[in-house]
Structure formats: structure tokens, C-alpha cells
Amino acid sequence: MAIAESGLSATLAPPAGEPRGPARSFVRRVLLPVGFALLVVAVWELACRYGDISPVLLAPPSAVWQVLSTNYEILLEQAIPTTIETVAGFLLATALGVVLGVAITISARVREALYPHIVLFQLIPKIALAPLFIVWLGIGSPSRLTFAVFIAFFPIVVSTAAGLISAKPEALRLCRSLTASEAQIFRMVRFPFAVPYIFAGMKIGSTMAMIGVIVGEFITAQAGLGYIIMFGSSAAQTDLVLAAIVLLCAIGLMLYGAVVLAELAMKRWYGGEMPAGGFV
Numbered sequence: 518m519a520i521a522e523s524g525l526s527a528t529l530a531p532p533a534g535e536p537r538g539p540a541r542s543f544v545r546r547v548l549l550p551v552g553f554a555l556l557v558v559a560v561w562e563l564a565c566r567y568g569d570i571s572p573v574l575l576a577p578p579s580a581v582w583q584v585l586s587t588n589y590e591i592l593l594e595q596a597i598p599t600t601i602e603t604v605a606g607f608l609l610a611t612a613l614g615v616v617l618g619v620a621i622t623i624s625a626r627v628r629e630a631l632y633p634h635i636v637l638f639q640l641i642p643k644i645a646l647a648p649l650f651i652v653w654l655g656i657g658s659p660s661r662l663t664f665a666v667f668i669a670f671f672p673i674v675v676s677t678a679a680g681l682i683s684a685k686p687e688a689l690r691l692c693r694s695l696t697a698s699e700a701q702i703f704r705m706v707r708f709p710f711a712v713p714y715i716f717a718g719m720k721i722g723s724t725m726a727m728i729g730v731i732v733g734e735f736i737t738a739q740a741g742l743g744y745i746i747m748f749g750s751s752a753a754q755t756d757l758v759l760a761a762i763v764l765l766c767a768i769g770l771m772l773y774g775a776v777v778l779a780e781l782a783m784k785r786w787y788g789g790e791m792p793a794g795g796f797v
Contacts, residue, residue, distance in 0.1 A: 562578050573753050573755055576759055581756050585763065585764075588760070592742075592745070592760060592761065595742055599727075599741040599742045603727045603772065604772065605662055606666050606729060607726035609662070610665070611719055613670045613674075614670040614671070614722065617631065618673065618674045618715075643668050647664055647732055647733065660733060660737065661738070664732065666729070668728060669725040669729060672718045673715065674718075675718065676714040676715055679711075679714050680714025683714065688706050712783055716776060716779070719776050723769070724769060727765065727769055731765070734747075742765055745761040
């Protein structure tokens with residue numbers, strides 16, 4: 518038995534010379550993706566320099582960096598309205614998604630009345646509805662904000678509902694045997710089980726909110742990174758377009774990171790790992 522256990526330990530242990538413990542986790546989570554990104558950038562730069570690729574088709578990373586470094590004040594100024602509308606749309610979509618997810622979970626009548634229509638609206642190509650939002654709400658920020666909420670709330674609704682019904686039946690039966698009210702069961706059991714699912718939907722919703730804002734800026738805005746992208750495309754300035762996209766990636770990463778930090782804070786609030794796993 519001891520021989521078998523030692524053989525299993527030797528099989529599962531990392532090879533000699535590889536980092537172990539926290540160092541191995543740091544390598545896998547940070548260094549590997551960063552190294553791969555640097556490799557892609559290097560190949561991209563070499564292909565643009567030594568390959569037969571026109572700068573109009575694909576600007577090299579060095580040209581993109583030059584645009585960022587020489588025009589960063591203008592680009593950051595244009596990034597402000599995009600960031601504000603993305604964050605506002607994401608927060609509104611989160612609030613709406615959680616409320617609807619709770620409603621369709623605790624009430625069968627609400628679920629039967631609303632859920633088919635929610636799914637129906639999601640089956641419609643969302644880009645096709647963008648002109649209608651402009652007709653209804655004008656060409657200002659309200660139309661872009663509403664369109665961002667419309668795109669982003671659905672994953673949060675589905676994730677919230679899936680999390681609320683994922684509570685273990687044994688825990689529910691125990692609470693009911695102890696004469697707990699439905700409100701107490703929701704607060705002490707159902708919601709803690711749903712939190713990982715909610716944050717998984719929020720991570721998806723954060724990216725969808727930015728997509729909604731950028732689509733709105735493509736159509737109506739006279740400012741913002743979406744407007745910069747359209748302006749650069751019309752002027753065949755690929756380096757400017759890619760610089761704006763880099764800033765959009767940075768904004769998206771910061772918003773995604775804020776959601777991850779909020780998730781970690783919620784875990785700490787509940788004293789460790791959440792009851793459910795397998796979330797993004």
C-alpha cells in the first residue's frame with residue numbers, strides 16, 4: 518500500500534525543476550498568458566516589417582504605440598464618455614438582471630409571463646434594433662445607455678435564475694424543518710448559492726455592455742472611442758483604429774477586474790469559498 522501511494526505521489530508531483538505551490542500558480546496564471554501575448558506582438562511586428570503587408574491593412578505594434586504615446590491626451594479624453602456609459606450600462610444591467618432573475622425564480626406566474634418574452638427579445642439580432650433605440654430615444658447618451666443595458670442584462674438574468682434554483686435540496690429541507698421563513702431561506706441559503714452564478718453572468722455582462730456602447734457610438738456619437746474607430750476607418754488610419762481598440766481592451770480589463778475583486782470581497786464576506794463552483 519505504501520509503495521502504491523508513493524508511486525501515485527510521484528506521478529502527481531510536478532517534474533523536478535518546475536516551480537511548485539504559489540510560484541507554479543503564478544507562472545500558469547500570469548507569466549504564461551503574458552509571454553504568449555508578447556510572442557504574438559513580436560510575430561505581428563516582424564510580419565509587418567518584413568512581410569508584404571501594407572500599413573493601411575495592418576499597422577505594426579510600433580506604429581500603434583507611437584499613436585498612443587503622441588496622442589494619449591486626446592485618446593484618454595475620448596475614452597471618458599465611453600467608460601462612463603459602459604459602467605453605467607453595466608450597473609443598470611446588473612440591477613435589472615438580478616431583479617428579473619429573482620422574480621422569475623420565486624414566482625411561477627412571473628416566470629410564465631416574462632421569461633418567454635425575454636428569450637424572444639434575445640433571439641432578435643440586437644444590431645438590427647439599434648436604429649429603433651435611436652428613433653425612440655434620440656442620438657444622445659440615453660439611446661446608447663439603453664442599448665447597452667438591453668444587450669447586457671440577459672446573461673445576468675439567466676445566471677441569477679440558475680444560481681437561485683441550484684441550492685441543495687437538503688439545505689432547503691433543513692431550513693424548512695427549522696421553521697425558517699421563505700425570506701430567511703432566500704437570504705441564508707438561496708442567495709449564497711447563487712452568488713457565483715451571478716458574478717459569472719456579470720463577467721459576461723461587462724463585455725456585452727461595452728459592445729452596446731460602442732455600437733451606439735458607431736451610429737450616433739460625435740465623441741468616444743467608437744467615434745475614433747469610425748473616424749480612423751474612414752481615413753484609412755489603421756494605427757489609430759488599433760490604438761482605440763487597445764484602450765477599449767484596457768477599459769474592459771479594468772471593468773472585468775473590478776467584478777473579480779467584488780467577487781473576492783463577497784467570498785471574504787461569506788468566510789471563504791462559495792457553496793457552488795465551476796464558475797468563470
